[in-house]
Amino acid sequence: MTAPESTSAPAHFIRTRIAREFEAGLHQRVVTRFPPEPNGYLHIGHAKSIVLNFAMPDEFGGYTNLRFDDTNPVREEQRFIDSIKEDVKWLGYRWENECYASDYFETLYGYALSLIDNGLAYVDEQDAETIRAQRGTLTEPGTDSPCRNRPSAESRRLFEGMRAGEFPDGAMVLRARIDMAAPNINLRDPVLYRIRREHHHRTGDDWCIYPSYDFAHGQSDAIEHITHSLCTLEFEDHRPLYDWLIEHLPVPSRPVQIEFARLNMDFTVMSKRRLTRLVDEGHVHGWDDPRMPTIAGLRRRGFTPESIRSFCTEIGVTKSESIIPFGVLERNLRDDLNARAHRRMAVLRPLKVVLSNFPEGETEWIEAANHPQDPEQGSRRLPLTREIYIERDDFMEDAPKKFFRLKPDGEVRLRNAFIIRCQEVIKDDEGTVVELRCTFDPETRSGQPGSNRKVKGTIHWVSAAHAIRAEVRLYDRLFNVPHPAGDRDADFLEHLNPESLEVLRDARLEPGLAPAKVGSYFQFERLGYFVPDVDTAPESPVFNRAVTLRDTWARLEKELAGR
């Protein structure tokens, strides 16, 4: 089961390969799995994997399992399981089976025994350091452990003893008996089981031995009859081990592992270790901080599942590593929301404007479309009064010729309403503009015959008397360098952008925005896409800016400033 809309499916090497396999009659269906370790929150990189893993069965027939790779109890927690399930669902996907590697511990244990009985695994009583030393180096072969040739019956007794809790943590491990001289280090008798007295979030204290990733993953795939085990590039040189185990174990199916490049994005970090540090050291306000690249963070920021899915489809699937500009994700959000977000007016940094020829105490109701290109999305009525607020940025006393907004003696249209002319600029003692006196032209009301008079600029506004106050949070990139994790000379935290969050506490919104609920989204015209934050409350609304509108003026302005 997958998300409703089927995004266009460009050919990529995995899709092409599966299609060929189908043509050759190798499969009747595709079964994949999304296998997170429950030791952190899902991020946009996981989304790429999720979209891929659900898309293949969706296209070819089959299904996807959600499998928690919970073989290391020291790092895993139930709360992460909960968040992962929530995030996958929110992205729009429904898994066929909810699986846990820990459900297979007994089966896996049996597989280990069979390996031992066949002389393909042995218990090694050396400590970790010795084993490491014997592994050799990238250029030198390893040396055999003295335990390597012990009788399999002895290994079996020891391994059974390991399970029975007869030995302390770290006293011994189970190792595959492959080849200590293999050029691929993963084949130099890799560790299959270790003793670890640690409470497991699902199996409790039933086990004191836990399988390693290599021993658990492929066999779990086989148990679930996964046809294609899709993973990232760093597991590429584990594939010979993956295949070796499948080949030598009495598993019920023979999955194949296919690797693809993980997602990297600029101006952020993606590794769980670094994300965990950001959270634990308080650089952000939790895993769902809107500046985080986590699914929870993006959701809170205002990203839609559709935008994340289309992004993941757009970037493609290859084996070459790449870094996707964050702006690509943002554009997918804009494209999605542009089509369906209702337009609203909100003033982030208010500047009072008095319409001197507007009758005092009167309210004029203005009809405003919810969407400029789609009348079916309806309209709402806006109050216009003598005192309004406009955006501070929309007025300039010494404006450059290309500035199309309000300036002394200049004209501008109030969006959905009248053309106004700036007659007077009022400043405080320090010279700061605090108020504008303008006149409005009653003939130019939107929709009236006289409204076709053209002025160069249109600005948004709210009625001072009706507007609701709100807190608005503006987000910028979390880091101020494109590759914060790529600096060998500095900790990535040194590249944190101190201005990644800007809180505006005096924004004014059109009154209809008051009851907006979390999960709704709007375009604040001329500003960007905004959503109510989870902190929002009826009497104290809080909005997040998910993304700005594309802003050609900002670029022009920067250019003008540059010369």
Added chain:
RNA sequence: UGGGGGAUCGUCUAGUGGUAGGACUACGGACUCUGACUCCGUCAGCGGGGGUUCGAAUCCCUCUCCCCCAGCCA
């Protein structure tokens, strides 16, 4: 100086012997009661060198650069 991968417009990505294509960005223009959207147009690429071939991004040789692997993490 082991093994495994990867190099195609600025970015991402198609293209396994027959005119290197798309998307994004950028730039220019049209439109505009959002400097948004939309539309039109332009710029721009096969890591280097050799070879095979009528013809090479694609096949061969060679060089260079980048990533991953020496956890009882995944």
